[in-house]
Amino acid sequence: MCLSTVYKNTMTPETIVMRNVMRIECKDGCVILTDLMERQMAIEGTLEMANLVDGVAVVKEAAV
Numbered sequence: 755m756c757l758s759t760v761y762k763n764t765m766t767p768e769t770i771v772m773r774n775v776m777r778i779e780c781k782d783g784c785v786i787l788t789d790l791m792e793r794q795m796a797i798e799g800t801l802e803m804a805n806l807v808d809g810v811a812v813v814k815e816a817a818v
């Protein structure tokens with residue numbers, strides 16, 4: 755099973771958005787994250803990078 759840690763904008767400990775992410779969906783300008791416990795979070799922006807071998811992903815937040 756590949757679970758990932760998702761970061762917002764940069765990969766630093768302070769920017770972790772969610773851990774144990776099992777699903778990432780991009781829909782209508784939002785990135786929807788779902789973790790192992792089926793909790794969901796939506797971030798307005800785009801998926802910048804996903805490295806499933808290392809279990810990391812970066813979401814670039816939309817400029818407001």
